[in-house]
Amino acid sequence: MNKRATLKDIAKATGVHVSTVSRALDPNRATPISDDVVKKVQDAARELGYRPNRAAYSLRxxxxxxxxxxxxxxxxxxxxxxxxxxxxxxxxxxxxxxxxxxxxxxxxxxxxxxxxxxxxxxxxxxxxxxxxxxxxxxxxxxxxxxxxxxxxxxxxxxxxxxxDEQAGIAAVFAHLTSFGHRQIAHIAGPADLSTGKLRREGFLAAARAHGLDPSGLAISEALRFDEEEGERCAHEILDAAPGTTAILGANDRLALGALRALGKRGLTCPGDVSLTGFNDMPLLDLIPPGLTTVRIxxxxxxxxxxxxxxxxxxxxxxxxxxxxxxxxxxxxxxxxxxxxxxxxx
CATH class of the missing domain: 3.40.50.2300 (Response regulator)
Structure with a gap:
């Protein structure tokens, strides 16, 4: 069985002190070492098949x-x-x-x-x-x-x-109003999460900034940031406020759940109801019709x-x-x- 390479073996192969070898192999070294010495030590460590002993490092x-x-x-x-x-x-x-x-x-x-x-x-x-x-x-x-x-x-x-949760909500709200939407609903995230709270506060602030009475806009709070809750909340919104023309989701998964709810009601996006999300999850652009969202x-x-x-x-x-x-x-x-x-x- 081959003997496990040690710091002493590397020191012998390179002609530098063991303490220098140790520092050269430490990615968190605080004291500077010349690039030439670091390269020489690292090359020797690879040739010798050296592997650091994490257990010993932890004890030290x-x-x-x-x-x-x-x-x-x-x-x-x-x-x-x-x-x-x-x-x-x-x-x-x-x-x-x-x-x-x-x-x-x-x-x-x-x-x-x-x-x-x-x-x-x-x-x-x-x-x-x-x-x-x-x-x-x-x-x-x-x-x-x-x-x-x-x-x-x-x-x-x-x-x-x-x-910047509130800036993101403000931007997407302004985007909706630029198309003429006034009956904008919100699928809010869970209130026990800072993302849910801040984005809901951003929605209320954006409504007031655009001259809308927040009390006249439908808000449904999701229990989780997932598609099932997005679908449930969208049904709740459309039942309570059938005049809704846009739904602003607190994240992309909630918006995708709302999209499913629209389909089950025979409604289209954006023909009947516009939808927006938040986060810009990977591959989101591949899901028709292409979700308008806030990229983080x-x-x-x-x-x-x-x-x-x-x-x-x-x-x-x-x-x-x-x-x-x-x-x-x-x-x-x-x-x-x-x-x-x-x-x-």
């Missing part, structure tokens, strides 16, 4: 070089670009990600948080946080570096990276959250803003047209 540094990534729904196509963004920052620094799926269930989330803590992760990026999240607050208070992404936890100092930064959001987490792990708390709001962009597609007539029940 009290770090596991792993992070937890908590997501609400592994089947949602919004999250792969976000996870790729996270990994593009963490992997070159030697970190591995442990991804867990909460299914947006509080009990499951608490249990998985405990599992990640038991595994000794060096930090967590949480994309599934509720507005009120005692377990995460307690974990952060204990010293575990945590960044929330796409959502924020209210009343805490936990850093968060979110989208997905890959970039993952990168930003990962950079913040790295700073927290290194103890550079001052380098991390408590609030990061990313810009959004209105994406115009064929799901919006001038109102032809009121929707029928």
């Amino acid at each position: 540094t009290n770090r596991t070089m792993t992070i937890g990534v908590m997501i609400p729904d592994i089947t949602n196509t919004l999250f792969p670009p976000i996870v790729r963004g996270i990994e593009s920052v963490m992997e070159p620094k030697g970190y591995a990600s442990i991804m867990v799926n909460t299914d947006s269930q509080r009990g499951r989330e608490v249990a998985l948080l405990g599992t990640l803590q038991e595994r000794g992760v060096d930090g967590i990026i949480h994309t599934a946080a509720l507005r009120n999240e005692p377990s995460i607050v307690e974990a952060a208070a204990s010293g575990l570096p945590i960044v929330t992404l796409n959502r924020k936890i209210e009343g805490t100092e936990i850093p968060y990276v979110i989208n 930064q997905q890959f970039e959001a993952g990168q930003t959250a990962a950079r913040h987490l790295l700073s927290l792990i290194r103890g550079d708390v001052g380098a991390v803003p408590q609030r990061t709001i990313l810009p959004v962009e209105l994406i115009r597609r064929a799901s919006v047209a001038a109102p032809r007539r009121a929707a029928r029940g």
Whole structure:
């Protein structure tokens, strides 16, 4: 059996000190080393088949070089670009990600948080946080570096990276009114999520800005950000306000559910009812008629959250803003047209 290569073997092959070898192979090295030495050491490590002993590293540094990534729904196509963004920052620094799926269930989330803590992760990026999240607050208070992404936890100092929710809603609302829509309804996201709350507030503010009375516009609140809830809420809106000519969905999946509801009623989009979403999920442009939506930064959001987490792990708390709001962009597609007539029940 071949002997496992060690740092001493690399030092012997390169003629440099063992401590220099160790620093050259550490992606998180704090002290500078010349590029020539780093290349020589790395080339020798590859030739010798050297693999770092993470267990020994953990004992020496009290770090596991792993992070937890908590997501609400592994089947949602919004999250792969976000996870790729996270990994593009963490992997070159030697970190591995442990991804867990909460299914947006509080009990499951608490249990998985405990599992990640038991595994000794060096930090967590949480994309599934509720507005009120005692377990995460307690974990952060204990010293575990945590960044929330796409959502924020209210009343805490936990850093968060979110989208400009209200600017996105304002842009899509203005787009609808530019086509002449006045009877605009909203499928709101769950109220216990910051995305649901902020986008609903954005809808109300946009209505007032365009001279509309929000109390006269139909709003149906979804229990989850998925197609089934979008369909249920769309039926509720069309039953309560059959004159609705446009539905603004708090996310793309809700809007796609509303599209299904229109089809079941014999209505067309945008002929009878215009529809809009939020997020611009991958492949969304391939679904007829092409959903008008708000594009958020997905890959970039993952990168930003990962950079913040790295700073927290290194103890550079001052380098991390408590609030990061990313810009959004209105994406115009064929799901919006001038109102032809009121929707029928």
